[in-house]
Structures are given as structure tokens and as C-alpha cells.
Amino acid sequence: MLKLFQSIFGRETEKERYPESLIEAAIERAVDGTDSRLRLVSGYKKQLRPAIIHAIDHVVALVERTPPPVAAGRADYRSEQRLTALFASADHMLEVFGNGDVLKAFRDGALGSSERVTAMLLAERTEKKILGKDLVGDRVQNDVAQVVINFGGHRLVEPTKDEVHTRRQLKRRGFDHLLTLALKRMTEDRVQRADLSQQRDLLRRKLSTLKRGGWSFEAQEGARSDPEALTTELQAIESELAKLGSDSGLLKARLDTLIDLLGQAEQQLWASDLVVHLDRMNIQRDAQDPSAHRIELLELQNAAGRHLVALMVSLLPAELPPPKDLSALAARYLG
Numbered sequence: 001m002l003k004l005f006q007s008i009f010g011r012e013t014e015k016e017r018y019p020e021s022l023i024e025a026a027i028e029r030a031v032d033g034t035d036s037r038l039r040l041v042s043g044y045k046k047q048l049r050p051a052i053i054h055a056i057d058h059v060v061a062l063v064e065r066t067p068p069p070v071a072a073g074r075a076d077y078r079s080e081q082r083l084t085a086l087f088a089s090a091d092h093m094l095e096v097f098g099n100g101d102v103l104k105a106f107r108d109g110a111l112g113s114s115e116r117v118t119a120m121l122l123a124e125r126t127e128k129k130i131l132g133k134d135l136v137g138d139r140v141q142n143d144v145a146q147v148v149i150n151f152g153g154h155r156l157v158e159p160t161k162d163e164v165h166t167r168r169q170l171k172r173r174g175f176d177h178l179l180t181l182a183l184k185r186m187t188e189d190r191v192q193r194a195d196l197s198q199q200r201d202l203l204r205r206k207l208s209t210l211k212r213g214g215w216s217f218e219a220q221e222g223a224r225s226d227p228e229a230l231t232t233e234l235q236a237i238e239s240e241l242a243k244l245g246s247d248s249g250l251l252k253a254r255l256d257t258l259i260d261l262l263g264q265a266e267q268q269l270w271a272s273d274l275v276v277h278l279d280r281m282n283i284q285r286d287a288q289d290p291s292a293h294r295i296e297l298l299e300l301q302n303a304a305g306r307h308l309v310a311l312m313v314s315l316l317p318a319e320l321p322p323p324k325d326l327s328a329l330a331a332r333y334l335g
Helices: 020-032 036-040 044-064 081-086 090-099 101-107 163-187 194-212 227-243 248-263 326-334
Strands: 117-136 139-160 269-278 293-302 307-315
Touching (some): 044 163, 044 269, 081 139, 081 293, 090 101, 090 139, 139 163, 163 248
Antiparallel strands (some): 117 139, 117 307, 293 307
């Protein structure tokens, strides 16, 4: 079960030239990541194989289309318009990078001495309509309708020592995200028997646990746990599912759900180019406006209606502020 928190993309993969070991690992990961009782369905591997390969094709292509990392040091902030759009200041940017739980864990680990760290930055984009001052013709006019684009909820995922390793981890996360969507669909199946309600609740617990283990691009539900603790939690859920027995018809339906979703991976998780023209206050402008800067970003979207701006960054750990000591802050305010 601990393998659920390891990557199946152990080395570079090429579309339509995957080693058999990768396909086999992906099949077993898909089963373990949804309902492990699917192994009771006769021929589950053969049935899953085409959909698995299709899903791998999709996530590999999705990650490979991601632009190279952007240098995100203090000296890079003013000259890189994507960074000035995403962050209010260089200090804000470095504070966000330094306070990420994933990055702190990386920094404290064996790779903490790396000169640079590559990671994927995710942020939520919102648009707000306001009335503000603007130059209309040659006169300043009040109450002009404007649209401000803001970016919030910044977080880093898959920080590693270089771009190659981060891309491998992103492929794993993309594949796992598809599995969480399949598991979510299984939890929403109509309950027709009393024990199915219990199964649904167990699968929901499993979905929440996997998300906390980094199986999704969405924000984590609850505090991030270490792999061993998550494995123990998952094993308990699997044991409870096993006690409920199996229904061949139900399991076949769930296998069909998994096959259908992975076979339509491009309709479940995709990326689109986001081009906006913003001034220094992040107010949307016409492309011909002299105050407008053309900002090109990538936006991840899924079938659940979620969308996140994604930008791969290369940062300098030496520039990051020390992590905040929350206990010391609390003592200061309470003392």
C-alpha cells in the first residue's frame, strides 16, 4: 500500500513506447486507488489496459506541453511579468514559497542543500468588477467599469531538485488525479442497498485520504500526513471494505466506471492557454492599451469544474525566509 505514495513514472516515458512494467504498475495503481476488490472481476487487467494506456498518453502529453520553469528569485520578480501578475511583491512571492508545507518538508530533507528547487506553482484566478478612475480620452473620469483579475491560494506542488524530476512527479499526480475523479464518481452512485451506503462512505474516506497524500491538484483536505500514517489509514479502510464482501454486478459496474473515465481522460483533466492583458494594478485592459502587459499562463481544468493557473518555477532556497514558528507567535500574542 505504501507504493500508492510513490511515483509509477520511474524514468522517462515516450508515448506508445511504455515499458510493460509501467503499464502493469498503472493498472494495479488504478485498482488500489479506487476499489481494490475490482481484482475479483474476471479479466480486469485486460479490460483496463486500453483505458490505462490512453490515460498515460494523456497525462504525459499534458505535462510535456507545460512550458519550462520560470526563474523565480528576488532579482527576477520585476522583469518577469507573470510573477508580477501572480504576486503583489517579491517579498510576497518569497513568503508564499517559504511557507508551503510541501516545500518545507523538501527543504528539511536530503535535498535541502540543492542550489535551486523546481516546482509547480498553482493559484486560483478570480475576476472582480469594480468602478474606478480611468483616463477616458484626455480626461480622468470616475466610476468607470473595470475588471480586476486577482490570483490567490498560491501553493507549490512537487518540489524537486530539477525540472526532469518535477515533470515525472507531475505525470504521477495527473494520473492519480484521474483516479480521484473516478473514485468520486463511484461514491456518487445511487445507493440501492443498506450495505452500499456503508461502502460509499468508506470510499469517500479513502478519497479524502488519497487527496491528503497528494493525489490531486486541488488543495489538501486537512493537514498533510506522512505516508506511513496514510498507509495505516488506508489499510483500515480496505479491511472494512473487505468485510462487506463483494457483489459481482456492483464491482463490474465500478470497473466500467473506471474504464469509461480513464478512456475519456482528456475530458476529465485538461489544460488551456490563458492570455490576459493587465496593467500594473492587474486591471484588465485592451490589448492595444499602452499600459497593458500580455500575460500568458496555463490553466488546469477538470470535469468537476475546478480551474487553477499553473506555472512551473525555479527558485532559490537560500532566498526564502525562515518558516514561521507558529508556537512562538502564539506565545507572543498570548503572553
